[in-house]
Amino acid sequence: MFAEAAANCDVTPTALTFLRDKARLKPDQKVLVIGASGAVGLAAVQIAKTFGAEVTGVCSGANSELVSANGADAVIDYIRGDFTRNGLTYDVIFDAVGKRTFRECKGSLSGSGVYLSTVPSLSILFAVLLSSFSRGRKAKFATAGLMQNKANLHDIIGLYNAGKLRANIDREYTLEQIPDDAHAYVDTERKRGDVVIAF
Ligand SMILES: NC(=O)c1ccc[n+]([C@@H]2O[C@H](COP(=O)([O-])OP(=O)(O)OC[C@H]3O[C@@H](n4cnc5c(N)ncnc54)[C@H](OP(=O)(O)O)[C@@H]3O)[C@@H](O)[C@H]2O)c1
DSSP: OHHHHHHHHHHHHHHHIIIIIISOOOTTOEEEEETTTBHHHHHHHHHHHHTTOEEEEEEOGGGHHHHHHTTOSEEEETTTOOGGGSOOOEEEEEETTOOSOHHHHGGGEEEEEEEEESSOOHHHHHHHHHHHTSSSOEEEEOOGGGSOOHHHHHHHHHHHHTTSOOOOEEEEEOGGGIIIIIHHHHHTTOOOBEEEEOO
16 A cells, blocks of 8 residues: 555656646547656556547557556557657657657657657757747656645545556565665666565
8 A cells, every 4th residue: 555655656746747737638639658668657658548548658568468458558569660650640759768859759749749758868958948949849848756746646646546547566675675676676777667665
């Protein structure tokens, strides 16, 4: 119970802030989540579904079942195929792991589509600045983790109690395991959902 609450306290409000406040997600819009099997990604897939969006997740084939089980309507295995070359467009591309740039994704965005990245970089900062002066497709970044408030947590608790959100806990570690084991695992960039510290 506490582990599930911890798992929902950071990445779920992050996904909510990006999709609701930055992308202004609407029902039936098409959303692509890059890194859909990670902690932010799995939260984003679920949050986007609560808005009535059509969600495609991008992850490796090994994680496609997990992403589908969290509500994704479609999954693209990035090792076998590149979504930027499949001719499809999305209203929102949420790069939860900062692996693709706005420039790479621009052709896969609808006319007024929004690209979001959780990972700060010069590339995203320039893209945010330049796209803010032009019409059409936009790039957006937020320090969503630092922008949380009680109302967001209340909304998330409501969704969780209604069975519309679940926690995806990959591994639990003890306090003593933080420096070596927990960090080493997170640094692999292969975790499936959250890592939680239990004490
Ligand atoms: N801006 C903010 O407010 C904010 C808030 C929270 C977190 N963050 C940042 O968000 C980032 C993501 O955090 P996280 O904890 O969600 O990451 P994570 O859980 O460590 O992401 C791991 C997942 O990424 C997938 N992945 C790795 N390379 C990929 C690629 N090239 N394409 C698609 N998927 C790929 C892996 O799936 P496969 O094994 O299938 O490849 C794995 O399941 C971090 O950099 C974190 O610092 C930012």
